[in-house]
Amino acid sequence: MQSNNYYLNNPWIHADRKLSNSSSEWVRSFSCEDLKPLIICRGPIRKEAMDVFDEMGINGYGILLSEKDSITYTNALAPELRKLTDPDRVHRVPDYTGANKEERTKRIQQIVRIAKDNGYNSIFAGYGFMSEDAEMVEAMEEAGLNFIGPCSYTQKAAGMKDQAKRTALATGVSVTPGVNNATSLALFAKYGKDGLEKCAKDHKLKVDFSKCADDEDKALALLHASYDAGIDIIDAKDIGEALKVEAKRMLAEKPNNRFRLKAIAGGGGKGQRILQSANSYKGKTLEERVEQAAAKVPSLVLECLIELKTNGVGDNKNVLIEMNIDTTRHQEIQVVGNGEWCMTMGGRDCSLQMHEQKLLEVSVTVEELEAAIEEASAAGRRAEVTQLKKDLEILNKMEEEGAIFGEAVKLDSVGTFECIVDGEAHYFMEMNTRIQVEHRVTELCYKLKFTNPDNPNDYFIAESLVEVMALIARHGKRLPKPERLVREPASVEARMNATNQALQPHAGGIIEYWSDALEGEIRDDQGISMHNPDTDVFMKYHLAGAYDSNIALLLTTGQNRLDSYTKLAEILRRTELRGKDLATNLQFHYGLVYWFLGNGINARPSTRFIVPYLTAVGELKEATSQIDLDFAYGQIKQKYLADADAKTAKAWATALDMKQLLITRPLERLFSEPHYLSGWLSTHKDVVKISKKSVEWSVNPIELLAELYHFLNMDYEPGKPARYMIWDHDNEVLQAALSFYASLKEKLGTEDFAEIQKALASDKAPKGITKKQWAEVQQAHAGYQAGTELLSVLSYVARKTKFHDLKVNADLSITIPDRLTEKELQDRMAKVLVPPPAAKSDEILAASGGMFYPREAPGMDVFVNEGDHFEAGDVLYIVEVMKMFNKVVAPFSGTIDKCLIDGDGVIIKKGQPLFKVTPDEKIVIETPEDIAKRRQAKTADFLNAIG
Structure with missing residues (x-):
């Protein structure tokens, strides 16, 4: 029986938040147990709110579900319903927001009615669909409901971007x-x-x-x-x-x-x-x-x-x-206020994003930057020190302005002061009048201490921002201004989304297995990882395609940013997530985190970084797709046999045949997962040098091979399915080789592989080893090393694609080669990462599932009619996938013969024919024989390079 580690490791679960249990009368007076909220949001924040309310002693809360949410139930029970089993506390609406203003108004009235009819006295909207809707908040207030979030005045003053900008200008805050x-x-x-x-x-x-x-x-x-x-x-x-x-x-x-x-x-x-x-x-x-x-x-x-x-x-x-500002870094300041006082809780860097959606978010705090400055200064990295000092100055200014702005708009809850940073300048972008998806990055670094003004020894501490929102909603201006205390030195969050390898939304899919959370992992996964309480078996979960693509938030902390990234990398390495028609960005995050570990953890990426990075990863996949590993290994084998006599050739053939899958299998895995390859190459830049048709290793390739198996989470574990690990007979060969080199290091008294190679090249036996023994050692070494030349293909691919030209500079800026910013190459590499469905030459297929729209908006003309001629790059239709509207362009020019989809908002599946067409030019399809010949020719180039 496996324990559900999610609950053991998550610091927000089972915390003692019941202020009513305190011995202090003052502390008890801030209990929120008389709140009875209706939770009208979805996703990770809904489950988090349920957990925190339970911990605070807030009982009798209810949740709102939409019919679009409910499409998951035919396949797997929604996680929230696994916990909230009382049907009287689950309420359903057609959808959350409505398709237009009239429906939205009707939905607000419906929510008010549900709250009133069921005795709820408050509303929690999280970071979801209506959390920043001033009209809704006003309606709640007028109905006598307590909105757990910023009031309608703040929503209007700060939530609307035009008014927020006017307020910022009036208060002296920098604006774009x-x-x-x-x-x-x-x-x-x-x-x-x-x-x-x-x-x-x-x-x-x-x-x-x-x-x-x-x-x-x-x-x-x-x-x-x-x-x-x-x-x-x-x-x-x-x-x-x-x-x-x-x-x-x-x-x-x-x-x-x-x-x-x-x-x-x-x-x-x-x-x-x-x-x-x-x-x-x-x-x-x-x-x-x-x-x-x-x-x-x-x-x-x-x-x-x-x-x-x-x-x-x-x-x-x-x-x-x-x-x-194209070179911008996206930073945000956590702001908390009660309508009178306003304070900040440090910052978060959210620059690693795509399609305006954040992917990897890291803490930015005064304490963290001061420690980084001290460490860089001690190491003599002057340019880095200069940049870090600028960052610290900017952070202090943003925090100061965030508090001023929050006070100006009478913030009476939790909000986020968002800024863009360009060089030494920063500009206010907007204030989000809600809790943010990435709020836990802040929670992990700071907690709030509320102290009795009449007795400094009388206090309570809040570690959850949801808890703080409830406290402010219930007690408002009674709450004294808190002191922020350091909780953890650094934190990082990876958003795990339902996206493919090119980070395009991938609707639907069923999660059939998700490994348990590891020690130190904070997995905010909506409760998907909950096991059946009776059987302890993982329960399948169907990802709805109607909403955003976020599945879970994975967080770690550390003594500094390097430590937090290293822990996150280990979590991503060991996380196993499998399912049917399932695509996630788990591999992307693993590769990205290792890119920063290999290039510079304090790098300052701009919001433009991810697409060029993906393009570089696409180039890796394109290059590896041209390499035939079996053919290459066969050619290496033939070279060994050609240079040996008959007896020796037979021995070589046996040894090389025995090791082929040991060497090619992890390489094939890397080739099939280009994001893994990116991570590996980023941390193994100098392991091999290919020059003058020779291969020079700076590390032992056998040890590198073992490290590669570990990197791919393919270590030998008894009982683990063979398809997910090194095969037992291959492991025996690898362990024998590792044991051999461990003994050799001890005998020679060195760990340096160059020195070991130099000793092995000499016929003179080291002290304590006989000449016969030394000859056997040399022979064993040659046998173990045979075939490892193939591992150099990884460095060869990096060199051919100029992968390492994407790099971090001494001042923490990032050099992005011009080619990676070219739109044509970016689009082409996205298709390399995720090839479009194979189509006949006379049809155009759906690139992804979703909702099909043939026009820009209701009442407008369709993009194409039957009989229309289209050019390559013309928009053919729009597909809505997980709240994102994507214009799909023609891959070639031609004429529309027939439109196969009739109507707006029609659900389509990936690979479904949408149009019958006549292309302007005949499309030539490459035969399998042509592909094989092309790959062998490219592989020959690699073999020639290594001699």
Whole structure:
């Protein structure tokens, strides 16, 4: 019987949070046991809230489930329902948010009714669908429900990006250059500044313009009146045209810069689009290039609004346009307040992201940076010290500004002050008025001590931000300003998502096995790892494709960043996750963490790092796909046989045949998992030198082979399925070789492989060894080393692809080779990592499962009709996968003969035919024989390189 280590290792489980148990009357007065929350979020935060509420003595909470959530139940029970077995505390709605404003309003009313009818007195929305919806929070407040999160005033003042930017400017907080009043500009363009009062009169809107300080105030007052009335006085087209004018000016001023469009209600990367720079277009004059770039603005505005479902009548459709700082690092400050006091809890670096979705997040604290500065200084790394000192200065400024801003917006819960860092400058980006997915990175580093103002020895400590949210919601301004205490020196979090090797969303899939959490691992997995309480058997779980791709959060702590990364690498190495039609980014994280371990753990990647990195990994896979390992080993074997007499040749043949799978099997695994290969190469840069048709090892290749098996989690373990480990007969050969070299090291008195090789090359036997014994040692050494030449293929591939040109510099910046930033290569390597489904020459197949949309938005024309001619790169359709809308472009040019999918929002499967087409050019399909010949020719190049 296996124990469920998740509960043993997770510091948030079974913690003593019941303040009512305290001997202190003051502490007991902050009990929250009279809260009865309805949890209206999903994913890891829902399970976390349930656990924390249990620990706090908050009983009788309920959870909200949508019908889209429920599609998992036919295959496996939702983890929350394994724990919450009382059906009266589980409530269902058609979906969480609704498809438009009317449905959203109806859903809010439905949630209020569920709460009232079932005796809930509070609402917890986590970081989910409605956590930053000011309209919903206001409705909860009006219904007398206690919202466990920032109040509606804060939601409006900070949650809406345009208002937040105005507040930031008013309080002296640094902001990104750009335009935040597109709706006002559209209003002025349509009615004129002198026509605002007439507009109000024509639309029967009551606006007191006498209280407005200027035209901008008048425009804002008129716009808010229109939102309240549920009418449009301007629409998305008007806003798009107004921003197009502003974009022309900005593009002309900075023709090499890209710009970012952001709908004000967005968050988590949603409702944002990138406007490419003017100079990325072709044109004889700057004016021509600016026109081409700016022409994209109206459609991008529409995409932002549609993605957030804020394009309905009466919706606030404001969209910001800001300079996109391409070298930016994304950092955020954890802010906590009760409406009177406001404080910060350090920072997190979230720069490692793709599609605006964060992947790997690391702590950034004063204590951590001071320790890193001291360590780098002692080691004489001056450039690194300079950068770390800059980071410390920026962190202090961001924390100061975060507290000022939080106080200005009367933050009365937990929020996140998000910034972008560019060199020595930083800019406020937005405030998320909710708890963040990555909040535990902060929780692991700091805890809060609340002390009785009248007695310094009377206090309680909160370690969970969910707990802090409940405390503030229940006790508000009674809570004294806490002191932050260091909990752990460093932490790191990997978001495990349902994505393929190119990090594209992969909907659905069933998790059939997940190894138990390891010591030191904090696995926030929604409870998926819970075993059947009666049989202790892992229960299958079906990943719903209706929501975001996050499956779990994997966290570790350490004495410093290097320690936390090393622990995370070990967790990722030993984690086994298997299932049906299952794709995750587990391998990606393993390779990425090892890339940083090999190149520099304190590196400062920008938000642009991941796509070039993936492109480099794609180049590795493309190169390894050209190598035929069996053919290469056979050629190496033939060389040994050709240089030997008949008797010796027979011995060589036996020895090499015995070792073939021992050597080729882990290489095949690396070749099939390019992310693993990336990690291996990053930490093994100098193990072999290939020069002048020779191979020179700086380490013993036998020991390297054993290390490779360990790296791949293929160590020999009795009882483990053979397909997941080294085979027993191969292990016997490997262990015999390792034992031989261990004895040899002891005899020769050295660990240095170069010295051992030098000694073995001499016929003179070392002291204490007879000449006969020495000859046997030399013969054994030759036998053990035979065939290991093939291992040098790894370094050969790294050299051929220039993999190590992607590197960390002395000042912690990262050199990204120009080729890795080329869009054409990036797109091609994404297809190398995840080849599209094999299709007939007259059809186009679905690249992934999801929801099929043939048009940009309801009411618009379809992208292609039957009979239309399309060019390579033209958009054919949109597929929505796990909340992400992906435009799919034509891989070649041709004509649409037949559209095989009819309607909007149709569910499609990967590989399903979507269009019958006639290509402009005949597609040549390579035969298996052609592929084999090509691979052998490329393999021959490698063999020639090593002689």
